[in-house]
Amino acid sequence: MNRELENALVASYPAIYRSLQPRFSGETRFECDDGWFCIIDELSRKLEAESQTSKLRAIEVREKLGSLRFRLRGDITSTVDSWLAEATRLSQHTCERCGKPAMLRGHKDGRVRTLCPMCAAAMGYVLE
Ligand SMILES: [Zn+2]
Structure with a gap:
């Protein structure tokens, strides 16, 4: 933060x-x-x-x-x-990056984070 x-x-x-x-x-x-x-x-x-x-x-x-x-x-x-x-x-259910509605998403490096669609796209995360 x-x-x-x-x-x-x-x-x-x-x-x-x-x-x-x-x-x-x-x-x-x-x-x-x-x-x-x-x-x-x-x-x-x-x-x-x-x-x-x-x-x-x-x-x-x-x-x-x-x-x-x-x-x-x-x-x-x-x-x-x-x-x-x-x-x-x-x-x-809250994007860790921007606070908008979100869900759990995964990255190909194995990491998971709760992100909204826009932040997920910006950071290379896809839906789990
Ligand atoms: Zn976001």
Whole structure:
């Protein structure tokens, strides 16, 4: 995710992102493309409010196999768990690059991502 969006998330939700670090030095903390910003923003807003009581903090935010993978430490209640599941489900239908309606597509190099038709064509992905 681009630095400007990353910084906006960390500034808006300081409690849950207080210890999120890039896995690789110099890399991004949010390892997915910008199209999922709104999903992460909405999820973060709920988690930040919840973090007052449950000490939640994000330890991993990335794309994996075309879905958003968002891992937390702290007291993960069933409500929190349902928010995470909802965000994952949304990511499976939202273009990771531009945020438009999308589905899972594959590349001949074996990689899969959730992309809209235009982004898929631009990046050489076809329907799975
Ligand atoms: Zn797209």
